[in-house]
Amino acid sequence: MQKEKFLKEYLVERKGTYSLKWDALDKRFGNADLTSMWVADMEIKAPKEVIEALKERCEHGVFGYSYVSDEYYNSVINWLKEKHNYEIKKEWLRFTNGVVTAIYCFVNIFTKVDDAILILTPVYYPFHNAVKDNNRKLITCDLKNTDGYFTIDYDEVEKKIVENNVKLFIQCSPHNPAGRVWKEEELAKILEICKKHNVLVISDEIHQDITMKGYKHIPSAIVANGKYADNLITVSAASKTFNLAGLIHSNIIISNAELRKKYDEEIKKINQTEISILGMLATQVAYEKGSEWLENVKEIIEDNFNYLKTELNKHIPEITITNLEGTYLVFLDLRKIIPIDKVKEFIQDKCNLAIDFGEWFGASFKGFIRINLATDPEIVKKAVENIITEYKKLK
Ligand SMILES: Cc1ncc(COP(=O)(O)O)c(C=O)c1O
Structure with missing residues (x-):
């Protein structure tokens, strides 16, 4: 238009x-x-198709419990495949009422009090809070800043991981606020360091769809033909892309069966809430028609x-x-x-x-x-x- x-x-x-x-x-x-x-x-x-679908649902007038439909799963699977060349299986998907909430849960599930968690600063402030609010040790590593172009200081990252016995790395890809869409070789290097030192990676890819001309987001799970997929959990959503944040619905992708089992065992102790019907519907229609x-x-x-x-x-x-x-x-x-x-x-x-x-x-x-x-x-x-x-x- x-x-x-x-x-x-x-x-x-x-x-x-x-x-x-x-x-x-x-x-x-x-x-x-x-x-x-x-x-x-x-x-x-939001896209008018999303607004129409929500209106129709509202006019129905019942907002009872819902289950996750096949149409929903297909919309997410197709979007990731078509836009990001990322092929996922239905059984890898889990849901959360917000990426930040998911990160807080991962911190609790995959680390213990006083464990060290790495973030690359400057970075979205809830990453800091998720670590500090849960009494973990926050390890920050500043990105290198060359006239406003931010890159990863791999030596410093590795040094900090070893010195502090880091257990978890919360990655922001694309990076807020450094504006970087990480190149495959950059992702491969940092993911390799994490793998080498047994550091689990949470890859927050909520900004995956907002890339400028000439830049392409690469999901961390497909870097080096999926070499690092077993060592990471991806979180993404349609919320940032389609302006749906208030509908609080996001996706978690865990391809590794052991990590998934651990997540499922622990999350059931703290979250028994069903999915938000409006969040699910808006996401589905946005992915189908947006x-x-x-x-x-x-x-x-x-x-x-x-x-x-x-x-x-x-x-x-x-x-x-x-x-x-x-x-x-x-x-x-x-x-x-x-x-x-x-x-x-x-x-x-x-x-x-x-x-x-x-x-x-x-x-x-x-x-x-x-x-x-x-x-x-x-x-x-x-x-x-x-x-x-x-x-x-x-x-
Ligand atoms: C990197 C990043 N993660 C997560 C969020 C927020 O996610 P949610 O609203 O799903 O908690 C934002 C919002 O700006 C963000 O920039």
């Missing part, structure tokens, strides 16, 4: 809908009037990124902009334009923006900000203009 037409059909005002992003600004940032570009959901309605919508949304994200990059490069070349290979979250390094302890004042009080601060993702990243680009291009324009105007006033 033509971009303007798509925007007209799908952009929507979210204030007054109990939106965490728009209606909880006061609570989170102390100012209800900020332009919100933080938490990772979109101002774009491809065209997704292409439109990716174009909007990429255009928003190119606009932001061009304008900021032109007016404030001192800001280092991380290239957006995947996700819809761009990471900016403001350290050359502003002292790190003044970033909050600048971005929030002067530019009037609610964004994610770099230090949320790792201690070394104070001075960075993360901006959500899955939104109205007018919002991106306003944000960029505010940053440029307020920067000029600083000088």
Whole structure:
């Protein structure tokens, strides 16, 4: 669909809908009037086919217990095969009411109190919390940052794994907020290190479908023809891709029978909840009918990124902009334009923006900000203009 037409059909005002992003600004940032570009959901309605299916279900009027249908399984299996060349079996799939919840469960099931767990920082802050909240030892390893291009420091990773006797690695692929879509050789190297030292890998691939032109997500389970599949668990969802996060439904893929047995034995002690019918249905229909919508949304994200990059490069070349290979979250390094302890004042009080601060993702990243680009291009324009105007006033 033509971009303007798509925007007209799908952009929507979210204030007054109990939106965490728009209606909880006061609570989170102390100012209800900020332009919100933080938490990772979109101002774009889900595909109309999904909305229709949900409407039909709502009109039926009964929201009783449900089971997971064959249609659902097929939609997930087909999506992973067609989009990601990843062939899974029905019996490998498990379900969770959110990827973060799944990660918390994995930490409990596959490690013990005081065990060491590795994450590559900067990374999505619930990864940190899942480790700390469960009294495990958090081992962070900063990605190497070369002018905003983040790569893995393999030597450092291996050193930390050995020194701390790491048991679990929580991987983010594609990486939020570094914007990287990891190449197969990068994945192979880190997965090899984990295998060598018996470190189980949780691969959070929730951003799998949001990749920019020229980049392709490779599921960790198919790296090196599946060499590492037995040593990992994958979590993914349609929630980030199709803006369905509030329906809290995600997929867990465990191909290794022993890991699956362990997961099943332990999870039954803490979770006996049936699946959410609306979450399951929305996921199924999105996977069956959402491809065209997704292409439109990716174009909007990429255009928003190119606009932001061009304008900021032109007016404030001192800001280092991380290239957006995947996700819809761009990471900016403001350290050359502003002292790190003044970033909050600048971005929030002067530019009037609610964004994610770099230090949320790792201690070394104070001075960075993360901006959500899955939104109205007018919002991106306003944000960029505010940053440029307020920067000029600083000088
Ligand atoms: C890497 C990553 N994992 C998980 C989530 C959230 O997943 P869920 O809402 O299913 O808990 C996000 C949301 O931004 C994310 O970026």
